[in-house]
Amino acid sequence: MKPAVTMDQLMEKGLDREASLRFLNQMQNIFSRCATPEQAWSAISRDLISDQYAFDIHLLVYNSLFPDRESRPESAPAWVPAAESIASANLTKFMSDLGMDDINAFHAWTVSQYQNFWSRIVKKLGIVFDKAPDNICDLSQGKEFPVWFPGSRMNIINSCFTAPGSATAIIYEDSHKNLIKLSYDELDRLSNRVANSLIQSGINPGDAIGIAMPMNHYAVAIYLGIIKMGGVVVSIADSFSSEEIAIRLKIAHAKAIFTQDFTHWGEKYFPLYEKVSHCRSLPVEQNDMQSFRIIVTPCESRVTLALHESDKSWESFLVDSDIFTPESCLPMSPCNILFSSGTTGSPKAIIWNHTTPIKAASDAFFHQNIQAGDVMAWPTNLGWMMGPWLIFAALINHAAIALYSGAPKDRAFGEFIQHARVNMLGVVPTLVATWRQSGCMENLDWHTIKVFSSTGECSNAEDMFYLMFLAGYKPVIEYCGGTEIGGAYISSTVIQMNYPSLFTTPAMGMNFAIIDENGQPASTGEVAIIPPSIGLSTQLLNADHYQVYFEHMPKSANGEMLRRHGDQIKQLPGGFYSILGRVDDTMKLGGIKTSAAEIERTLAGLPDILEVAAIAIPPANNGPNLLIIYASTAAALNKQDVMKEMQKKINLHLNPLFKIHDIVLTTELPKTASNKIMRRILRKKYLETM
Template sequence: IVFQREGNSLEHWTYQKLRDLTNRVANGLVNLGFQPEDTIAVDLPMTAESVAIYLGIIKTGCVVVSIADSFASAEIVVRLRIANAKAIFTQDWIHRCGKQLPLYAKVVEANAPMAIVLSQHPNPVMELRSGDVAWKEFLSSNPDFDAVPMPPSAHTNILFSSGTTGDPKAIPWTHTTPIKCATDGHLHHDIHPGDVVAWPTNLGWMMGPWLIYASLINQATIALYEDAPTTPGYGQFIQDAHITLLGVVPSLVSSWKASNCMHGLDWSRIKAFSSTGECSNPQDMLFLMSLAGYKPIIEYCGGTEIGGAYITGTLVQPCIPSTFTTPALGLDFVILDADDRPAHKGEGLIIPPSIGLSTELLNKDHHQVYFANTPQSPIPTSQQQAGCLHYRNYPLRRHGDYLERLPNGYYRMGGRVDDTMNLGGIKVSSAEIEQVLSAVPGICETAAIAFSPPEGGPDRLIIYVVLADFNQKPPVDLKALLQQTITQELNPLFKIWDLVIVESLPRTASNKVMRRVLRDRYGNGCANSDSARLL
């Protein structure tokens, strides 16, 4: 691992040093009495220590519960409850752009179980709750540990993705999921021994564990920068750490382009970029390519429940910004129109089985979420007669992306077809946002939709609201209040792009909000004439 803490120079860990700390973590957990299959949460920034903690938990046969360090305490509560976490690793403060942001305080507010608390200060002074343990007291001095054998289907990690009914889906990764991560890393991203892989992420999102497995199994180096990736300091880190593969989310690239903060740096060691998390904009992607002498960008789209991507690119096909070239090796998909017929535009559905695909959810019916009412795999007549088994007669697996197959055989992503959205590279459901906003005084009901701009690029969060009669708050103040609520209750990375005030929301005969109608209205610029819009 190569990493840089805020205000410090580069530091390097060898595989031996990472192994030793991983084993000290594992021994520390055993000394505290944890047993295989116990669930242990991690609410930390992406640091060298968090990598060792992640691997140490798995080495003991325990299960990591992933929680993003940006989450508010209410979201921490939900994830701890669903996973029945027995303990949590966290940190006193997070340092970002010269500021100290509280993390341990949020964990305490969430009434979390026993916390093991790290600190970047050499002599921590924060007072801990009764029963909580400081990192230095927790760590065992023994650097040797034999991994606890577990069956391939045993859980290693519980991650969370958006649900359409409020609670996020709890998705278990198993001991086979790393094979998918490493395969995508090697075959699609060309990760080899000697490569240095950087990806601004967090263990609360699938790309954090993905980065660990895709890098280390392929004997590469993980590069971690502990300050904000929106600053010139991150660009200098990319140069100094000799990054060869740089992962991004498109909104991050947009911020680099707007601020010009990456100008004048030497990124010549980069051999490729990878973009994931949200739809990209061709102009922004071309700008990104220019920062490293027009090196290619691998578009990479999948999900937590896949363990990687189902559609992506390669380094053996020409790069066209913001397009995908192929299904990920090891699986396939079809594009169907609204009548479930093969089409060049429509919903992309995955053809199972494939390694990495989830087979269970902890808190929802897996079949209902991914397979209920999906059609069978289509088998063209000519292929049937020829005995071709390329498409077998399996039920297709729902994923929710809108795809377009281009004339040259490449693909373009068109956002979501369901009620989830990608905001800042994070998948979230409309229901999660609506649940917190509808509790704001003076709000009768809300609808949250994602709008994909015609020119391409990340989803934009649009909020439709129906106000109570007594609510006379100006739209600017109302937007600020709703944004503050999202920041405090969900995630500060979710930014409201537009607020639309309406007298009522369109509903089906069964009283369900028709968010697709709202998306169509917004895209056509024909929101109700009596609405007050705020850009």
């Protein structure tokens, strides 16, 4: 092999002649020992390229080794696992206990022998039962409605506290940027106080209690405490408007909600209690909407706001008793209500039960390779599934959660990751693109990071390569699934070569088919999940579960039942996969799943705008979706003025994280005979202009 990089190219990237010559000689020395580009890149990324060289030089070398990577991404691994890393991985050890060494054969076994698989997972993860199950799964109601661990009793929170009590459970910063560590014992006692306080406040097992606040150590303890006492958490993102919070409280019939007095974002403080309290004055049809209670935690040292007479500050709510025996529940009992927009205007209320967290913990064990004592960080919120996922994935696997209270887009976040000695860092692709644009995370000491993970939206390969560069080339585990799955249906592993933005394997214990518009097997098409699996939802609070996921679905090529999911996916040579986005009108903006209907509803009523249609367009170089608004009007309007007004409405009434990329003013929107807007036509039309 010979270096394809030239002296001129290196000098164009900022190296002087002497440094360029030295670099080429070192490359040649490495190339002389390597037979393949994969071996060469592995050696170069480990021994030659370091943070003393700008990212552009890293990318130049990588592209020279894999010149076809854009057309054949499966030919360009950016990380090759070392033999010792493979040998020590959770997945390798688990397979070895079964006498297996082939990951494809193992995955097939986890699906075909799913009862045996989940039985072994329960033991490996130390899942605690108050009463042992009669068996693993009862399918007497059909694969659409499996009953996991029939005959048993449990509370999944018991399985979150099997680590040594002195082990670190949470790491966070105080207001002076000092690292604070909360042990498993301390977190257990704090969540016990929450459980006791709820019962003393008149909350009963089975009651729904909302959480709309930043994901800090209070939020984690509150989440655990609600489930401990047999309650059901209603997960609501604190970024939502009062209207959206009220809708979710109404759907769940919440008796109370935890929030925070203010949120701190950058240098600004935003009133959160005021926003939540405003729900009481909104015209939401719910009998007890006027009387639900709010418990307010402090953004800083204590709550100083004047509260409504029915509300309580954290200090006045919390009792001293820190001993509590978790409520024993049926495994299929609800423990968390999360919301996914789907394609209708009303958010879809998905129920997690006490078995769903086993899926999250299992995925983290096999795919992110989380081990006892690791530190996991993932900027997220309890309003999105990755918040609860992070709690269960970490605590059930005896790891620690690193929580950052500020904006993760600035260098201060990177310094927190460095100081907390994070081992697994989760991201959404939009965040990485922001880091790359600003360069704010460069030249930090992220050597403790063993693995990244990316979810929430389609990622850009070059951005993911940049993310790997920030930690001296560590793998990025792509992770794609959904709230109704409790984790992923497809992911990657640390025992396989890692390719930016590609998936390498279906999630262990779960399988899927790819079908075309006629329901036939295809290499590019819609994802359909093959049940059963722990994690798959079995009920919706405000919709017919069978109708949403199973009605009118075809059978697989092998005659298996298929469950609707809606992602569009492409299978590449060698068994790799690339996610192409959603096949329906659901979209992900800034890592958050929403629907065209929600956006259109929010934008209704603008002067001189007759109708609007929201679509999501993938950018030319892949990556996160772009929000495009088509608006029909008979008047001559200024496009920029309209766009500004639309963005203002979205910020105020829906979510300030949703940014409009472009608007198109038109006289009419294309519709079907039944008067439904044909967004597919609009997408095609807009793509033709790009």
